[in-house]
Amino acid sequence: MPRDDKTIGMKSAYDLALERLEEQGIDKPRDEGLSPAAREQIAELRSQSEAKLAELEILFRDNLAKTPDPAARAKVEEEYVEDRRRVEARRDRDIERLRSRS
Numbered sequence: 001m002p003r004d005d006k007t008i009g010m011k012s013a014y015d016l017a018l019e020r021l022e023e024q025g026i027d028k029p030r031d032e033g034l035s036p037a038a039r040e041q042i043a044e045l046r047s048q049s050e051a052k053l054a055e056l057e058i059l060f061r062d063n064l065a066k067t068p069d070p071a072a073r074a075k076v077e078e079e080y081v082e083d084r085r086r087v088e089a090r091r092d093r094d095i096e097r098l099r100s101r102s
Contacts, residue, residue: 034098034099038098038099038101041098042095042098042099045091045094045095045098046091046095048091049087049088049090049091052087053084053087053088056080056083056084056087057080060076060077060080063076064076064077
């Protein structure tokens with residue numbers, strides 16, 4: 001039975017997205033895969049950072065509830081944002097280090 005498939009020659013959504021990225025000057029994702037051990041380490045790093053971020057949020061909300069002064073509240077918010085950035089930057093740096101080794 002001959003195939004009368006209208007999808008022959010059509011591109012997947014993934015292929016179209018890659019083409020749009022290339023048009024914007026963004027490189028394609030790397031084709032080489034990560035080892036299972038590296039994937040596990042990355043998952044562990046993400047899990048640890050999510051736990052740390054959750055802890056920071058709980059402490060932030062507690063400190064915010066205890067702080068009636070608007071200026072002090074702003075300082076608490078600034079510290080929270082800085083702590084989040086620090087945790088996220090460390091996570092991203094560690095993940096990139098693992099990826100570059102693989």
